[in-house]
Amino acid sequence: MRIRQILNNNVVSVCDGSGAEFILTGRGLGFNASVGDVVDERNVEKTFQLADSSVSARFKVLLNEVPVEIIQLTDDIVSLARQSLSRALSDVLYVSLADHLHFALQRHREGLAIQNPLEWEVRHLYRKEYLVGRQALALIASRTGQLLPDAEACSITLHIVNASMNVPDGQVMEMTRLIFQIQNIVKYWFAISIDEQSLNYQRFVTHIKFFAQRVMAGEILNNDDAELFEQMPKRYEKTLSCVQAISEFVSRNYNHTMSSSEKLYLTVHIGNVIHRQHNSI
Structure with missing residues (x-):
């Protein structure tokens, strides 16, 4: 591999025979070197190829x-x-x-x-x-x-x-805050302590992670589930009320209007999380 650019005494950019660029680090790789020189690979400590x-x-x-x-x-x-x-x-x-x-x-x-x-x-x-x-x-x-x-x-x-x-810098902290706020609303609504080791809880957290990502990106999931959402069984009545509270919270604080699809999926995940811990969901 030949040197394409000398970044400093210890870092160089090189190209291989196909023209692909690599960044190499190693003591003295760039010292007394010139563009076009062949790199002594014995001195290379790390190789980076960023697509x-x-x-x-x-x-x-x-x-x-x-x-x-x-x-x-x-x-x-x-x-x-x-x-x-x-x-x-x-x-x-x-x-x-x-x-x-x-x-x-x-x-x-x-x-x-x-x-x-x-x-x-x-x-x-x-x-x-x-x-x-x-x-x-x-x-x-x-x-x-x-x-x-x-x-x-x-x-x-x-x-x-x-x-x-793969979201913009700083956005993860906002997403984390929203995820935890939603989780706390569920805890407060049902006055329960959620089993955070359960598989259903892990699925619930995964779901709201992607939901929070959409909120931050200004995207709305809509799979034309309005009719199905309206037909949710009566046993989900309390869960539906909780989801409505979450919807109002997100609308007020994040300017995001939840679609019927988002409400439907969240209702199912919350129901799965608490159904073993609460008799009335």
Whole structure:
């Protein structure tokens, strides 16, 4: 592979024989090198190939601002997340997470602690991703000697969730807030404590995650279910009242008018969650 661009002493952009671009990191890769030189692959420590050209451009800019050790650490955390979660993660995670870790470590060295306002919610709604976030803290400590606070595990979790949903930066926090608000309305309406380990609860949370994503994107799911929704069995009367309360809350706070399809599916999921814990749904 030949050098296409020298980003700094430790990072170069190269092209292979087919013209595909890769970003390589390694001690001294760019030192005394010239465009067109063949890279000594024995010195390559990490290889990145970002399919999205805009993400690749942002990553190149970041490489001039963030130490190569942070970039390599980021790659290891992304690999850990992909392996642990067995799901696709957007390449934007390399940019957002590397940038976050750079400043988180800098703040920690300066004795500045920032709390995540949704820490409790994140731990409960994204359990698998949060476990990765905790493992990431251990990895960061082993590489840098700095043990970041638990709040940083939540921040890393949100970056991972953001990359799995592929939504704009910052939107996941708003979605998390809405998901938890809907869950709490259900708890308050039926005056129950939900079994968060049950399969029905996991399905319910998955459903409202996608619902929250549509709300933030200004999208409405409509499968022409108005007639079916109107024919919901009488035994769902209390659940329907709860869904109506959720509909009014979402309309007032998020300017989203729930369709009959959204109300129908939410009614079914709520009914499945509480039917073993409450006699009147």
